[in-house]
Amino acid sequence: MTATPQAKTTARSMSTLEFWSRGAARGAASRYPTGWWRFFRISAPALFLASALTVATLPQAAWGQKPIDKNAPATFSADTMSQDKAKGIITASGHVEVNQDQRTLLADKIVYDQKNDLLSAKGHIILREPSGEVVFAKDMKISGDLKNGIVHNLRIVMKDKSRFAARTATLRENRFTKLGRAVYTACNACKKDPSRPPLWQVKAMEIFHDKKAQSVEYKDAWVEFAGVPIAYTPYLSHPDPSVKRRSGLLPPRFGGTTDLGATVETPYFYAISPSSDVTLRPIFTSKEGPVLAGDYRQRFRKGEINLDASLTKDSKKITHGHVIGMGRFDIDNTWRWGADLQRTTQDTYMRRYGLGTQNTLTSKIFAEGFRGRNYFSAKSYLFQSLRANDKPGSIPLVAPMLDYSHVSEPSRYGAYNTLDLSMVALTRSKSTDDQRFSFRSGWHLPYTAPKGDIYDLSATVQGDLYHVNGLKRTDGSTFTGYKARLHPQLAFDWRYPFVRQENRDIYQLIEPITSFVVAPYGGNPSSIPNEDSLDVEFDTTNLFSHDRFAGYDRVEGGPRVNYGIKWGVYGSSGGSTSVLFGQSYRLKADSTFAAGTGLNDRFSDYVGRVHIQPGHLVDLLYRTRIDKKTHAISRNEVRISAGTPAFNISSNYIYFPKQADSEYNGRKELSLNIKSQLSRYWRGSVSGVRDLQTGGGMRSTSLSLAYEDECFVFKTDVQRTYYQDREIQPSDAFVFEIVFKTLGSVRANTTR
Structure with a gap:
């Protein structure tokens, strides 16, 4: 099993520390010979460090603790101190407290036997670690060289509130620690009856910690649940928490499906290097063949790779597999590149084996750069459809797709320029091939008047050059060749928010909004393919857009005006209610918009949105589109969330019919x-x-x-x-x- 990441701990001895006394210790210092006090200044830190080092070798106590700063001073206090020169014993007793580097040791008594080179602490020993752990013990003895020792009645409370307890803990050669009759749990004690067993705990006759090998071994271990033993193992081992990653078996997973029968997954984690690893996940099924699945991960200084793959041969001796991979790499502060690989051998394979639920797999390679007010990207796409009604020959290979965007610095009057460049090539095996180069340049002047009304004037021009091969036109003919288009556009936006304070806590907003757009009619001949503007969804999000097509292949032509009004009530405590309602009008109907979009006539459908959020307990959003002639509902969406954590209900209703020439079906859900x-x-x-x-x-x-x-x-x-x-x-x-x-x-x- 792999261990959870923990910070590494280094236990080491300290050099002589400058030591100050305080409290009763100051008086004791004056009553003893100078030579003794000089010696005590050397040995008292050793007493403290011996305690710390002993605990550091115990399971979990110091795994993750930071090392003591050997140059940090320590302070010492006690009610009384004495020295038996004949026996070579120094004793400090009564509220003994040692502090060093944010670490505190409390004890009733600390004794140092000079002749036997033995340190001991007795009675209510408490060691508080700067990382949050607290260690309790009844008595402790350790050799002066800090390599061997024993602790009785040990208890450790970790920073995460998990606990260790043992009758005895023995340190050998400053490497091996043995806990006798030990218990571990992460559960809190019952407040009403602390004597009750925790919800779960692990009991072991012996626990060994090898500090050099960074491993923990349990012998004769039981897992108890509510005081009842539920599992036993004569031997169990795992890396200690100072190990961030180590190869080993992970917990198995059991399952089953009607198609595959019973399944067992037995993952194995292998740490290849400090920056890479692989997890092998063999899956055994009762009705089909075994599946070898796995994950590979690698981190670099400026990038990463993640790979998920599988391979199997089913009962019909047909080989299946899949691969899902991702790589991201930073070149410098401006540029980065990456790649995605997603492929499978069969449309339903991943869903059958529980490896994914995608309807389309997208592979791509890209590079992009960000600098100042500029952006550039180069991409290529390869798609694999997993839907039954898709024709593989009609799915394009996109290579390359180049995009560049620039926004200039504002002038002294606030005006700024924009430039967008785009080039794309689509290749199909059994359908139309086409290549496109486009540019879109614009000039924009925003202005806010002294009274608060907001204006925005813009002038843009879009130019496109297409080369198509085998394009089927609306009249049934096929077109192959070049086609160019130039589409200028002038737009003027205006809005005027009126705000009124109803009382000291409520504000009301009324804001009329208008957008005027002038452009030539047409611009969408049948010799230009439509690859990136197939579906248009008309709602409040694009009511005031100058062009409602998402891509370059279709443009919105003709003079038109978009108008609407926004009303809202806002409370100082955060509650609000807002309504937006509007429509669009054009001088002539535009056949570019398909029937059912709400934009194919001179007057568009009405679109509206209501958002009610009186507080954090209720959130209601309603969006609709209403037919301008029959006033029937053309689209409805209701989203509501209400309640407290004790009882919360959320619901979403959506309705929209299928649009003409759209590949998506309508939905009522x-x-x-x-x-x-x-x-x-x-x-x-x-x-x-x-x-x-x-x-x-x-x-x-x-x-x-x-x-x-x-x-x-x-x-x-x-x-x-x-x-x-x-x-x-x-x-x-x-x-x-x-x-x-x-x-x-x-x-x-x-x-x-």
């Missing part, structure tokens, strides 16, 4: 999610998605219940998906997971 923090430790949720179209039905349902406290997590989920694609049928899934915090987890899932 309702989703609902109810979640509750049932108590301090228990939480649950219920969710579902239903297709409200004729002949639709449920898309998915799920029920989850979880318990979580400071040391333990229990999760269970029941899911039903109604997705169906070729051999993939609707399924039921049951997921069960138990997490022992700081130790590990057990997970099982079954799908039928």
Whole structure:
């Protein structure tokens, strides 16, 4: 098993420290010979360090502690101090306290035997570490060379509140630590009855810590849950927390599906180097062949690589596999490059084996640069569709795609220029090939009048040059050749926000908004392909846009005006309600917009948005599009979230019909999610998605219940998906997971 990352600890002896006394120690110093006090100045830090070093070798106590600063001074105080010169024994007793480098040692008594070179501390020993750990013990003895020692009745409280306890702890050769009859838990003690066993704990007859090998071994270990033993192992080992990464087996995962049968995943982690590792995840199935899956990761000073892949041969002796990879690299402060690789051998393979749910796999390679007010990117794309109705020959290879953007510094009057350049080439095996070069240049002048009204004047021109091969036009003919286009545009935006204070806590806003755009008619001949502007969604987000097409291939022509009004009420405590409603008008209808977009006539459909958020307990968003003739609802979207952590409900309803010439079907869908923090430790949720179209039905349902406290997590989920694609049928899934915090987890899932 791999250990969780922990900071490394170095335990080392200290050189002689300058030592000051305080409190009663000052008086004691004056009553003893000068020679003795000089000796005590040397040995007292050793007493303190011996305690610290002994604890540092115990499991978890100093794994992650920072080393003591050997040059830091220490202070010492005690009620009384004495010296037996004949026996060579120095004793400090009564509220003994040693402080050094934010580390504090408390004890009832500290004794140093000079003849036997033995240090000891007794009674209510408490060591507080600067990293947050606290160590308790009854008595402790350690040799003067700090290599051998023993501690009785040891207890350690870690910074994360986890605990160790042992009857005895023995240090040998400053390397090996042995804990006898030891217990470990991350659970807090019961406040009502501290004598009750914690929720879970690990008991072992012996625990060995090899500081040099950085390993911890348990012998005769039991895992107890609520005081009841549930698992036993004669031997268990793992790296100590000072080890950030180490090769080893990870907890297995169990599951099953109707298609694959019972499944077992047994991952193995291998640390290749400090900056790279691989996790092999063999998956064994009862109905199909085994799957060899794995992840590879590597970090560089200026980049990273992540790779996920699998390979299998099914019961029909057909080989399947997939690869999902990503790399990102910084060249300098301006440039970076990267690549994504996503491929699979079969459309349904990843979904069948639980390796992914994508409908399209996108591979790309890119480079981009950012400098000042400039941006440049070069990209290439390769797509793999996993949907049944997609034709592979119609999916393009995009290589290259070049984009450049520049925004100038504002002039003394606030005007600025913009320039966008774009070049792209699309190649298909069984359909149209085309290449495009475009530029879009603009001049913009924003202005805010003294009374608060806001103006924006802009003039832009777009130029395009296309070369197409085998383009099918609307009249049924095929076009091959070059086509150029030049499209100028002039726009003027105006808005005037009126604000009124209703009272000292409420403000009301009314803001009329208008946008005038002038451009030549047309501009979209049938000899220009449409690759990047296939679908248009008209709503409040683009109501005042100068061009509602997302890409370069289609332009919005003709004189037009967009108008609307915004109203809002805002409270000083954060609550608000806002409404936006508007429409667009053009002098002539534009056939470029397909039927159903709401923009194909002179007057567009009405679009509106209502956002109500009276406080943090309720959030309601409603967006709609209303037919300008029949006033029927053309599009509806409602999103609501309300409630407290004790009971919270969120829902989303969406409706829009299929647009003409669109590859996307319409949707009428309702989703609902109810979640509750049932108590301090228990939480649950219920969710579902239903297709409200004729002949639709449920898309998915799920029920989850979880318990979580400071040391333990229990999760269970029941899911039903109604997705169906070729051999993939609707399924039921049951997921069960138990997490022992700081130790590990057990997970099982079954799908039928």
